[in-house]
Amino acid sequence: MVPSLGGPSSKRDRMHVNSPSKQPLVTAAVGGQQLYISQFPCSHHTSQIKTMDPYNASESTPRQSATSGLKDYFIGATPLQRRLESVRKQVSVLPTPSRRKIPQCSQLQEDVDPQKVAFLLHKQWTLYSLTPLYKFSYTNLKEYSRLLSAFIAAEKQKGLAVEVGEDFNIKVIFSTLLGMKGTQRDPEAFLVQILSKSQNREGKVLWTGWFCCIFGDSLLETVSEDFTCLPLFLANGAESNTAIIGTWFQKTFDCYFSPLAINAFNLSWMAAMWTACKMDHYMATTEFFWSVPCSPQSLDISYAIHPEDAKALWDSVHKTPGEVTQEEVDLFMDCLYSHFHRHFKIHLSATRLIRVSTPVASAHTNGKIKILCHKYLIGVLAYLTELAIFQIE
């Protein structure tokens, strides 16, 4: 089962091995056993495509969303008809728009509480899509805290002895995440936290979940004012807690949670878009995981690249200022594939991409993500919101 792995061949490659900081890793793990081979992944490609113009993302003007033009088209239609229309549009232009903006630092993010943002970063979040909340009101957050904590306590203690008079040992806090939005039309994001309550000191956070909508125009256009659209829900904590809280939301606001998985196609997009982000300094490596379905154990291939190399590769395939096109994504991935094939004789294109980690964020196909870079938080969330909206349509 061990693939024949070609060792470093050229002198150039060896030279790069000597500088550990720039040492990219190509790792192939077979049934748990890992083999590390040092490689410089992009040397061949960079020389081939050097002629392409490098470009600066921040100079570009953001392209108008393709869907915003729909609004005029549906004047007078009922929300349902508008929804159906958008589904038709969505289905007929499958799979997804062929070009997207490169994530950028959003102006709106300035008024976000930095502490809260820090709290959201570097945590693993499980993604869910959420249909619009019916009769949700931001003025009732306190009441919701009370009701939800009662609900959780009741659910949790089921089957145990009751000690009357004792307060629940948990506390639920609803709070808004001010400024966490793409446009002014986006509803305010909010955070739900469950804290353990002990007598003397500040409680420990047991579970956190937050709801947001970044550039959710296409969804906002299709619902009436009774609804609050927060299509993206991110949870961190025990799955059982997520289940209880989700159930409460579903019962109270007649909404529906579905786990949001990310397919390989979208993972490639993430890889490209996040690689394209300009970073002052790189904190983490860029790494890809592929899975080869074979029995008895699946073969996982990990492919780590120094982020600067990844960026160099991206810059060489990138043409359109300010945005990422489908073509570029394909080309970017193809370059990685062909390099890998050159050395290991493995066609990665025949395997399945299951995880992408970049200095900006990392995402797993099972819908778990971790956002690392504060600067591109909104950009990452915008794409995730888009995926969530796609799922609920």
Place this chain on the structure above:
Amino acid sequence: MFLYRTYTVMSPQKRVKNSQAQKRTSQGRNTYQTSLSAWKVKEKPSDSNIWKQNPVEAHEHVDDQAEDTLQMAVGYFEKGPIKTSQRKNTILEKHLKTVENVAWINGLAPETIDILLNVALSGKFGNAINTRILKCMIPTTLISEDSVVKAISWLCVGKCSGNTKVLFYRWLVAMFDFIDHKEQINLLYGFFFASLQDDALCPYVCHLLYLLTKKDNVKPFRVRKLLDLQAKMGMQPHLQALLSLYKFFAPTLISVSLPIRKKIYFKNSKDLWDSAVLAVRLRNHGHFSEPLKLTLVPVDLHPLKRKWNSHSVIPKLNSGSYTKGHGKKEMSLSDHLSCNRSLPLEQLQSFPLLLQNIHCLELPSQMGSVLNSSLLLHYINCVRDESLLLRLYHWLSQILQEECIWYKMNDYEHGKKFTNFLDTIIRAECFLQEGFYSCEAFLYKSIPLWDGLCCRSQFLQLVSWIPFSSFSEVKPLLFDHLAQLFFTSTIYFKCSVLHSLKELLQNWLLWLSMDIHMKPTMSSPLETTLGGSMNSVATLIHYVGWLSTTAMRLENNSTFLLHFVLDFYKKVCDIYINHDLPLVVLLPPGIFYASLLSLDTSILNQLCYIMHRYHKNLIAAKKNELVQKAKSEFSFSSKTCQQFNHYLTTMVGCLWTSKPFEKGISIDPKILEKSGVVKFKNSLNIVHHPSLLSYAATFVLQESPEERTINMSSIQGKKWNWYLDYLFSEGLQGLKFFIRSSIHHSSVP
């Protein structure tokens, strides 16, 4: 005077008696005579003959006697003890025995129970006697609510001992189901609740409250009281039971958790009366199901363990008061519980109730639950609330996507679940006579991935319920994918697709004809004019025409398939007359000629019928066109008329005048020579048509059975007419209609 018999053995009479008893008790206190004078009056029922015929007449006699002694006994108790002497005690004992015997064998009438309850609780006799009386308070069939209320009033006077009280509550619990009404008893809820203070009574009162509690009874102060009690007395199963019921009604009020494992909360109070209760139930069986139904305690006291999104596909029906409270800012919980002007869904059990409360119905907190409630579907049908439909839309879209099997691994169990769910949706759509938008959206996403096998019937039904819209818009999303499956699948699949397209056409036509008559100017954004709508329908018909023509080629002109195709056109040909919509679309030549030259008589017959209806529709359309010029924008193209006339001449040529294909089709004489059919011109008429040939032969044989060679050409002149009558008598109605309408009698050769 009102007749009353205490007990009988036969059920028919009992039924009479029961209904009388019911009438009597329901008349209220005024007519309710406690004095035995009225009660004692006996009168033979008017239908005494029946009594006479009764085989158990002798038995009746014995009963009559027993009744007399019972009346005496009751009378004795009612008067109360005169003096307690030894002799009196034996009399008392005798009467008590009488009552006990009757009670345990046949039960006591409501009146008797009323009197004896009074006796037992008023403390006229000693404790031992009271206990014995209470123990034999077994109804024949039911107990009047008034008696119970009166009995309860005795509890306040304090004339009876604690033991008697306990026994009375136990009795009340055991006999709860046999009390005819409970409204007044429920009004005493506060009184019972106060009795919880009494430690001895507490378990029994709890049980009674458990049976009695309605949602309105659950108040914050009561919850507090119960929790206090629990704090004082510790975890008592009966208190827990009551608490869990409260929690069921008002989950927000009670945050303490309650054990779920414990099933038996109450010691069986019925044990004293076990056999008696069983006997009463047997007697009541079928007669008094209604009072039983009214007392049903929520069946599902402990909802199933909640799993994440998976306990049940369709959510349970819960009224939305829970959510509604959040809308108003300063709404306290007690407000939220006491504002009961609107009707909670749990109480919505009948159509009349729906009608009465339609203005103040609490909608379910999860709209998906309406799928399981036909009453709410009625409601949805008449309420055009956009947000209500949106809630349903979002939920249904997600569920369909999540449950759909081919998005997941193949799982038979799950597949069945999904099929059932689709069936539920289709039932709801049929009920509403309207498709759901979410199903349409679901089809767009899933049809491209569909294998054509999985849930086929459900999928095709969903297709037929696609709401009316522009066909050309739906086509690339749906029908193009369906066409791929259509052409590559078996003939049976083709037939089912054609069938569902026929249903789709019918649904669209019904919707359009309704819509046009309700609002002359259509507000739909997709189709702004009637012409646009008609255009969409016409495109659908043309599309099906294309599908069927190709399918006919693929399936070698299968008769089976042709049946389904013609079935579709049977709908198409009558659009103008049946639906009053200005549209006539003819069937394509590929179908027309295949049907005309089919070897199957029923196909020809069907075609004749369709042509006949086309004829009628076109004539009606023409007439209308002349009358009102307003509709001129929908004038049928002269092409349609020309085409129809061409079809008609061809048919008449083939069936009647033996001059087939005079125009349009020219056949090389060489080919004709080769085929050996030189006189082809005479080969096609009602006699020689391949599908009618066997009829002609049978006809000729019937006329002259001795004939050795059958001479078809003998069918001429008068015989031709007889032959026609013969064909019609064989059930070829379509042919009959066609010939009657298209061929004038004068033209008969």
